[in-house]
Amino acid sequence: MSDCPQPRLEPAGLDAWMVRLFDSIEERNLVWLTALAKQCEQALGSALVDLVPSYTTLLVVFDPLRLTPGEVRQRLIELLAGLTPDEAAAEGMLRELPTWYDPSVGPDLSRVAERSSLSVEAVIEAHANREYRVFALGFAPGFGFMGLLDERLECPRLETPRRKVPAGSVALAGRQTAAYPVVTPGGWNLVGRTSARLFDRDREGFSLLRVGDRVRFVPVDKAEFEQQGGDTTPAVSEGAS
Amino acid sequence: MMAEKRSGFFVKRAGPLALLQDAGRFGVRQLGVTQGGPVDLHAWAWANQLVGNAWGAAALEITFGGLQLVAEQDLTVAVAGADLSATLDDSPLPLWRTASVRKGQRLAFGSPANGLRAYLAVAGGFAAEPVLGSVACVAREGLGGFDGRGSRLAEGDSLPVWKTSGSGRETREAPDNERPDYRATAQLALLPGAQVGAFTGRSLYVAFNSEWRVDDRADRMGIRLTGPTLRCRIESLISEGISLGAIQVPPDGQPIALLNDRQTIGGYPRLGNLTPLAASRLAQCMPGQVVTLKAVAIEHALDEHRRFLRRFG
Numbered sequence: 401m402s403d404c405p406q407p408r409l410e411p412a413g414l415d416a417w418m419v420r421l422f423d424s425i426e427e428r429n430l431v432w433l434t435a436l437a438k439q440c441e442q443a444l445g446s447a448l449v450d451l452v453p454s455y456t457t458l459l460v461v462f463d464p465l466r467l468t469p470g471e472v473r474q475r476l477i478e479l480l481a482g483l484t485p486d487e488a489a490a491e492g493m494l495r496e497l498p499t500w501y502d503p504s505v506g507p508d509l510s511r512v513a514e515r516s517s518l519s520v521e522a523v524i525e526a527h528a529n530r531e532y533r534v535f536a537l538g539f540a541p542g543f544g545f546m547g548l549l550d551e552r553l554e555c556p557r558l559e560t561p562r563r564k565v566p567a568g569s570v571a572l573a574g575r576q577t578a579a580y581p582v583v584t585p586g587g588w589n590l591v592g593r594t595s596a597r598l599f600d601r602d603r604e605g606f607s608l609l610r611v612g613d614r615v616r617f618v619p620v621d622k623a624e625f626e627q628q629g630g631d632t633t634p635a636v637s638e639g640a641s
Numbered sequence: 642m643m644a645e646k647r648s649g650f651f652v653k654r655a656g657p658l659a660l661l662q663d664a665g666r667f668g669v670r671q672l673g674v675t676q677g678g679p680v681d682l683h684a685w686a687w688a689n690q691l692v693g694n695a696w697g698a699a700a701l702e703i704t705f706g707g708l709q710l711v712a713e714q715d716l717t718v719a720v721a722g723a724d725l726s727a728t729l730d731d732s733p734l735p736l737w738r739t740a741s742v743r744k745g746q747r748l749a750f751g752s753p754a755n756g757l758r759a760y761l762a763v764a765g766g767f768a769a770e771p772v773l774g775s776v777a778c779v780a781r782e783g784l785g786g787f788d789g790r791g792s793r794l795a796e797g798d799s800l801p802v803w804k805t806s807g808s809g810r811e812t813r814e815a816p817d818n819e820r821p822d823y824r825a826t827a828q829l830a831l832l833p834g835a836q837v838g839a840f841t842g843r844s845l846y847v848a849f850n851s852e853w854r855v856d857d858r859a860d861r862m863g864i865r866l867t868g869p870t871l872r873c874r875i876e877s878l879i880s881e882g883i884s885l886g887a888i889q890v891p892p893d894g895q896p897i898a899l900l901n902d903r904q905t906i907g908g909y910p911r912l913g914n915l916t917p918l919a920a921s922r923l924a925q926c927m928p929g930q931v932v933t934l935k936a937v938a939i940e941h942a943l944d945e946h947r948r949f950l951r952r953f954g
Contacts, residue, residue, distance in 0.1 A: 410835030413914035414943050416884040418835065425879060437671075450670040452882030454906050459882025461670075465950050469939060536880065537673040538906035541782050545880070582783060599672075601772060601784075607672040 407480045409473055415449070415464045417472060419480070422456040425547065427533055430612050433458055434489035439479045444472065453611050454536040455545075492533065492614045497579060499528070499570050499617040500625035501592035504634040508558075508589035512572060516552045526550040527570075527591060527617060532577060534613045542581035542599030542607035546615055549575040561587035566635050568593045570617060577617075581607075595620075595630030646768045648713040649802035652794050656707025656750060659794040661767055661786045663699040666775035670905050676885065677777030677785060678901050680861055680924035681758050682917055683821075684722030686953045688762035691719035691739050691813045693805075696953050698766030699776045701794070703759045706750040708794065712742045716802070717764035721815065723756025723823060723925055737815040756823030756925040765805035779902055781862075823925040826852075830937040830945075831888065834913035836875060840890075844871040848912060849934050853896070857928035861902040864923055866932070870894030873910045880908040886915035888934075898923055916942045918949060 410418040419436060422429050436458050437451050447466035452459035462472050501524040503509050513520045532546035539545075549572060557573045562585060565571070569580045571588030580586060581598035594617070598608045609615065626632060662685065665678025679685030679702055689698045701708075706725035719739050720727050727734040727750050734740060734748070736759075742748060750759065769776040769787045778786035778793070786792050787800060794800070837845065847869040856865035871894045883889070887899045889909040898915055899907075900923075915923065916937070926932060 408835075411832065411913075411939065412834065412882075412884040413832055413886055414916060414939055414946055416914075418881065420881075449667050450676075452670045452905055454881045455879045457879075457881040459884060461884060464943060464946060465954075468943065536906055537671060538880065538882075539673060539904050541672055541674045541784070543673050584781065601789075605672075606669070606674075606773065611671065 409476060411469070412459060414469060416459055416461045417469070417476060419458045419460060419476060420456065421458070425455045425535065429456060430492075430533065430535070431485035431487060431489045432483065434612055435483055435486035436480070438486065439483065440476070443475045443479050447472070452538070454538070489612045492612045493610065494614045494616065495609060496616050496618050497570070497594040497596045498620045498625065498628055498630075499592045499594045500620055500622055500630060501528075502622065505566070505593035505632065506570065506591040507635050509591045512553060512555055512589055512591060515555055518552060523553060523591065524619060526553055527572070527577065528619050532615045534609050534611050534615060537607060537609065537611060540580070540582055540584050542609060544578060544609035544613070544615070545576055546578055547576045549577050551575070555589050557587040558589065561585050562636070564636065565590065566593065566631065566633065568595065568598075568631060569635065570594055590635055593625070593630060595625055595628035644768070645804040646801040647804050648799060649716060649763055649767065650710040650748070650800040651713055652708070652796055652798040652800065653711050653747070654707065654709035655794045655796050655798075656703065656705065656709070658704040659708045660702045660778040660780075661699050661769055661776055662702045662778060663776050664697040665901060666773055666777050666779075666785070669773050670882070673905050674773060674782060674784070675779055675903060675905055676901050677775065677779045679760065680900050681722055681760070681921040683921045683949070684758070684925075685760045687737065687815050687819065688719050688721040688760035689766070690953055691721065691737070691815065692717050692762045692764040694762060694764065694766050698762065699769060700760045700762040701767065703750055703761060704757060706752050706759075709747060709749040710800070712744055712746050712748065713799070715744050716742045718742050718748070719762050720759050721762075722759045724754040725759045726751030726754050727759065737820050739812045739814070753927065756821075757927055758925060763802050765803040768801040768803045781902065821922065821925070827922045827926060827932045828935050829919040829923055829932055830916045830942055831913045831919065831934045832916065832939055832942055833936055834887070834911045836873070836910040837913060839874045839910060840912065841872045841874070844873070847871070849936055852931045852933060855923070855926045855928055855930045855932060859928060861900055863897045863899045863903055864926075866896045866898065868895070871896060871912070875910040878908045878910060880906045883907050884914055885917060886920040888912040888915065900924060917946055
């Protein structure tokens with residue numbers, strides 16, 4: 401395991417282990433974490449309840465009636481010893497998210513521009529002209545934490561989160577970007593909106609994005625956005641400082 | 642599913658919060674979908690058991706009370722958990738035991754007398770179509786419940802139940818030692834976690850030797866506890882998966898116990914995890930109530946939890 405540091409197993413309650421593989425966020429983490437998740441499915445079989453991958457960790461939740469924490473720990477130690485990266489995961493699926501960048505649906509666009517000393521056009525270009533990786537899904541169903549953002553666009557979260565962020569909102573925080581699948585409270589900076597349906601219970605697999613996917617935001621104009629079923633209702637600027 | 646639906650209850654008054662809950666939504670947390678399910682697993686399991694339902698049947702979680710239902714059929718029911726002053730046609734309804742409800746009778750919940758959440762189970766289970774494998778109702782995600790969209794009960798709703806083949810149901814009753822007095826100070830069993838060593842010695846001492854007050858910032862996602870300030874050398878982590886009952890400590894030093902509807906990942910250091918039964922017990926505490934934390938060994942907690950699960954297996 402050349403690029404993989406010593407994995408650590410940490411207790412997380414009586415039915416879960418946290419497998420910590422890394423200490424920093426790197427794109428290469430994905431190939432290891434994906435391999436680990438697949439191996440867990442095989443090693444734990446029907447005793448596996450849930451897997452929660454994130455940037456550097458995999459939370460493994462199991463059924464304590466089928467296996468004891470000690471037994472699960474033993475199986476994890478064994479599979480970690482023989483773990484090899486899943487290079488297929490390095491590719492990832494490419495997902496394109498048609499995005500209308502406009503102050504009406506991206507009320508923080510001008511503030512992000514001011515902060516970065518760029519024009520609004522340059523902010524849009526810097527955001528769209530880049531391929532992101534999905535490092536984790538969480539916060540809300542189908543919400544993908546993607547990175548890494550162009551350094552110039554790095555910005556803190558809002559001091560007071562908005563109570564209602566419209567579905568489809570494309571947002572920035574720190575060096576991450578995301579699109580909100582459903583209406584939810586949220587503290588990220590809104591710069592536009594995508595017409596893509598990010599979480600759809602009628603879709604096989606439900607979530608458009610999966611951990612490891614590659615994502616591009618493709619700028620579209622208002623007409624195109626509407627034609628693709630995008631919602632042009634302006635975002636309320638409530639909460640924006 | 643071969644089961645057939647029939648009418649069960651009509652909602653005359655919805656009250657502040659009544660939600661349909663089965664055991665929870667599993668196998669989908671990698672999509673960012675939360676667990677859901679009853680925040681008091683213990684009372685929910687008993688309510689189902691008393692009407693002869695298998696583990697996982699959907700029951701109503703009634704918070705604070707206020708719910709009024711009218712039976713549309715003769716039904717066998719059981720209410721377990723909090724005493725929300727439930728009545729059947731204005732006569733007190735005994736808790737923790739099977740009861741018969743005749744068509745047209747009114748089952749009404751008043752206000753909390755002991756505990757916060759009652760579970761109403763009906764023989765056969767409430768009937769709804771699963772979403773992502775579960776009917777657990779999570780409003781924030783718009784998933785589950787009777788409409789599949791995460792809606793809480795509303796006035797005028799009809800609540801169907803699955804038809805049962807069972808007949809001549811015997812009356813069952815939970816033993817006294819399974820009926821908690823939720824007003825008593827709860828000692829919550831906590832399994833120390835990996836970051837416990839990052840808390841200062843003084844913080845660890847006070848964490849387990851102080852009284853914690855249940856804050857009014859409490860819901861199905863988490864319950865905030867107020868008391869002495871806990872200091873951790875780690876202020877925030879790279880976001881990672883959060884398991885049930887995790888006690889996270891944000892920079893303000895006031896712990897939050899994370900329950901069934903928690904976000905799937907988060908980045909605050911954790912003291913450890915409440916056991917599932919301790920999380921259940923905390924979910925019955927009213928704001929202002931006092932609880933204490935007690936570190937337990939995993940072997941002990943595991944034995945207790947397995948005994949609990951096997952009882953309802």
